[in-house]
Amino acid sequence: MTTTGKMEDAIGYPLRLALPLFAFFLVFFAVPLLILVWMSLHSAPDSADVGFSQYVKFLGDEFSMGVLVSTLWVGVEATLLSLLLGFPLAWAFTKSPGWLRSALMLVILMPLLTSVVVRTFAWIVILGRQGIVNETLISLGLINTPLRLLYTEGGLVVALAQVLLPLMVLPLITALSRIDSNLSDASFALGGGHWRTFFKVTVPLSLPGVMAGCLLTYAAAVTAFITQSLVGGGQKLFMPMYIYQQATSLLDWPFAAAISIIFLGAVLTVVWLFNRLGRLSQGFARA
Amino acid sequence: MSHMNAPAMSRSNVTLDIEALSFKATMLSLAGISIVLLLAPTVIVLIVSFTSDYSLRFPPTGFSLQWYAALTEDAALKLAAWNSFKIAIATTLVSVVLGVAAALSIARSRTLSAQALDQLFMSPLVLPALAFALAALMFFSVMGFPISTTSLVIGHTIVCIPYVIRNTVAALHQLDPALLECSASLGASRSYTFRRITLPLIRPGILAGAFICFMSSFDNVPVSLFLRDAATDMLPIRMWQNLENSLDVTIAAVSGVLIAFTIVLMLLMERLTGLSKRLA
Numbered sequence: 310m311t312t313t314g315k316m317e318d319a320i321g322y323p324l325r326l327a328l329p330l331f332a333f334f335l336v337f338f339a340v341p342l343l344i345l346v347w348m349s350l351h352s353a354p355d356s357a358d359v360g361f362s363q364y365v366k367f368l369g370d371e372f373s374m375g376v377l378v379s380t381l382w383v384g385v386e387a388t389l390l391s392l393l394l395g396f397p398l399a400w401a402f403t404k405s406p407g408w409l410r411s412a413l414m415l416v417i418l419m420p421l422l423t424s425v426v427v428r429t430f431a432w433i434v435i436l437g438r439q440g441i442v443n444e445t446l447i448s449l450g451l452i453n454t455p456l457r458l459l460y461t462e463g464g465l466v467v468a469l470a471q472v473l474l475p476l477m478v479l480p481l482i483t484a485l486s487r488i489d490s491n492l493s494d495a496s497f498a499l500g501g502g503h504w505r506t507f508f509k510v511t512v513p514l515s516l517p518g519v520m521a522g523c524l525l526t527y528a529a530a531v532t533a534f535i536t537q538s539l540v541g542g543g544q545k546l547f548m549p550m551y552i553y554q555q556a557t558s559l560l561d562w563p564f565a566a567a568i569s570i571i572f573l574g575a576v577l578t579v580v581w582l583f584n585r586l587g588r589l590s591q592g593f594a595r596a
Numbered sequence: 597m598s599h600m601n602a603p604a605m606s607r608s609n610v611t612l613d614i615e616a617l618s619f620k621a622t623m624l625s626l627a628g629i630s631i632v633l634l635l636a637p638t639v640i641v642l643i644v645s646f647t648s649d650y651s652l653r654f655p656p657t658g659f660s661l662q663w664y665a666a667l668t669e670d671a672a673l674k675l676a677a678w679n680s681f682k683i684a685i686a687t688t689l690v691s692v693v694l695g696v697a698a699a700l701s702i703a704r705s706r707t708l709s710a711q712a713l714d715q716l717f718m719s720p721l722v723l724p725a726l727a728f729a730l731a732a733l734m735f736f737s738v739m740g741f742p743i744s745t746t747s748l749v750i751g752h753t754i755v756c757i758p759y760v761i762r763n764t765v766a767a768l769h770q771l772d773p774a775l776l777e778c779s780a781s782l783g784a785s786r787s788y789t790f791r792r793i794t795l796p797l798i799r800p801g802i803l804a805g806a807f808i809c810f811m812s813s814f815d816n817v818p819v820s821l822f823l824r825d826a827a828t829d830m831l832p833i834r835m836w837q838n839l840e841n842s843l844d845v846t847i848a849a850v851s852g853v854l855i856a857f858t859i860v861l862m863l864l865m866e867r868l869t870g871l872s873k874r875l876a
Contacts, residue, residue, distance in 0.1 A: 326701035327713050330694040330757070334716055337750050341728070341735035348734055394633065397626035414872035415862065416634050422808070423638065423858050424815045426835045427851040431637030433843060434644050439653040441640065471633045478630075503619035524722070532724040534818055535832075539839055549726045553821065556730055566734070569727035580722050 349566035363567035373551075373568070380548040381575060383462065383541070384531040387469035388523050391477040394470065395522065399481035400511070421475035429536045432468040433459060436540070465541035469530050476529055477522040484518020485511070516590030524583040531576060548572045638855055644845075645852035652843050663849035673834060673850060680831040683745065683820075684813040687752040691809050694753070695760035696802055702761075703768035718762070720755045728754065729822040736823070743825045751819040756812050760805035763874065767801025768794075800869035807865050811858070 352362045367373045402413050420428055435441050436458040443455040458464045488511065496506040512519075534549040541547065546554075552572065556565035640654060645663060647656035667673065698717060702710040720728065732751050736743060771794065779789040820830045831850075838844045865871045 321704055322700040324701050324705065324707070324710060324713075327698040327710075330698040330717065331713060333694060334754070337732065337735070338716075338720070338728070338754050341731035344734045344738055345727070345731035394626060394630040397623040398630040400623055401627035411872055413631075415866065416631060418872060419638065419858065419862065420634055422811050422862055424832060424835075424851075424854050425817070426815070426832045426839070426847075427641060427854050428637055430835075430839060430847055430851055431641045433839065434640055434652050434654055434848075435637070437652055437654075437843065439651060441654045444654060471637065474630065474634060502615045504615065507619065528722040528724075532726065532818070534726060535836055539836070542840075549724065549818070552726055552730060556733075556822070562734065565730060569724070569730050572724055573727050576722070576724055 345566050345569060348563055349570050351563040354560075354562050363563050364571070366564065367567055367571055376546050376548060376551050377571065377575065379462075379545060380531050380537075380572075381579075383466060383469070383537075383547070384527050386466045387473065387530040388477075388527045390466060390470035391474050391526050392519065392523060395474055395477035395481055396515075396519075398474075399478050399485050399518075402478075402482050403485045417475050417478050420472065425472065425533070425535050428472050429468065429539045432464070432471070432536075432540050436464045436468075459540060460542060460544055462541065462545065465537065465545075468536055468540045469533055472533065472536055473526045473529050476525040480518045480521035480525065481515065482518075484515040484521070488514045513590075517587055520583050520587035520590055524580060524587070527579060527583070528576060531572075641848060641851045642855060645848040647845065647848070650845065652845060652848070663845050664852070666846050667849045667853070670846060672829065673831070673846070676829040676831040676834040679828050680814050683748055683752060683830070684810050686745075686749045687756055687813040688806050688810045690749060690753045691757040691760045692802065692806050695757045695805070695809075696764050699761045699764035699768060703765045714761075714765075718758050721758045725755050725816075725818040726821070729819045732819070733822040743823060745825075745828065748820065748823045748828065751823040752813045752816055755816065755819055756809040759808040759812060760802070763801045763805030763808070764798060766874070767798040770801075771797055801874065804865060804869040804871055804874045807861065807869075807871070811861075 349363055350359045350361065352358055352360060398413075398417075402410060402417075405413060433440075437443070438455040438457075438459075440458070442458060443452075446452045446456065492514070493506050493510050496510050501509065531547075532549055534553070537547040538550050542550070548568065549572075552565050552568050555561045555568060644652060644654060644656060646659045646661065647653070648658035648660035648662060649656050695717075698713070702714050702717075729751060732747070732754075733743070736747050741747065775793055775797075776789055779793050780786075784792070815832055817830075817832050817836060820833055824830060824833075835847050835850060838847055862871065
């Protein structure tokens, strides 16, 4: 007991070292969020009465609810697509020899560190009227006039899935490389095929990584302001842009605050669900 | 024995092979698609940035350096880039000082308050940044604090500091406690041990965190949208607005410069900190 005590003494640092940052977060993070809640309870920027009129306005408005639902739904689609593409990539990474791993890791990291505007701009070039997809289809004689790909939901989902793929792949790699390879060998030895072993052994054991990856990807997809407005923009409105418009063009701060709180609540609910599932799957992976 | 089993074995091997082949082919082709998807946009942007066309046609009909030349004369873009750079440097400095101190105290502590602090400091990663930015704008206006570079750095620090903390905590977890114990038992003071043992060993982690913090501040749009004053134009916002108004080809050249800048920094960080091993 005394040795542990001494060791803690030598290597631990007092909690008060975190105090400056705690104070910083309290003043510039917690207090602003409280002010946001307070602002959302006003019926007009300068009125004194407090109530839920802004929330009633949002929840009763078909247009606003449509924006919320389509934002959350596009997030789900983009997350599923990046899981479908990211899982095989993470799997291939863990099966690769060392030299290939470093190269693959740099390929995975580069988009994460490249500016989001640049990555989204690439999708404008790919999906545009004279973009690579349309030019290829026309030269193959499959279409005569360029297809409208930019400013569609399909285009947005693909662009989001690509832009956010690293966020999905990194936790998956961590989870997959923790799996004991003896387990799949045991499955093979007992006559399990590759597909069966994959779905009965590898996938269940990687669930904590799947949950972590989906959580990060989803949270980033629903708030991907730039990609939403440049690739999806034009016809469809999404929550971040809705907040921005209400706050800056219309100067309706109470309503913008209420939209923000509803959006925050929706995202946090999904995050909480993923965390619950993640914890359940951790127990499952350990058992 | 093995001789007798041979025919049966080889038949089951054939079925296994087809099964194995279909599995591996599916996985590797999906992985291949992902790799192409990860690389293609960067390559396409680089090619388009050398176009001689006046629209975003791909493939370009000819190549030239005209858009890079146009870039050197675009004062608005250059000013925006300089502003973004200054804000990112200031944000990184503040984040490293506050973040490393906080990481030291929460990394090895298992107390409830340390875990709660960790959750608090990481929460900006999952919260919609635009909602936080609006909240911060309201906070500064309620407090009568004018929007300035200071408010911008404060906002950026909140959303970028999680990267510094996460990487520093990870580096501290890899530190062998025996080294610190040895130092302490040989009579070294706590601050001497920190300067001579802890800091040199966690420096690559801090550096990797600072790098990601810098890049995400440089690239931030949501916080800058609300917290900058009218005189402070930021590069990603300028690029975004240019693209919203017209599909401007100059942006391809800016993107080319940013990609080159990212690749150089990334390779440098890989050398200095082993970035690729740190993030997986």
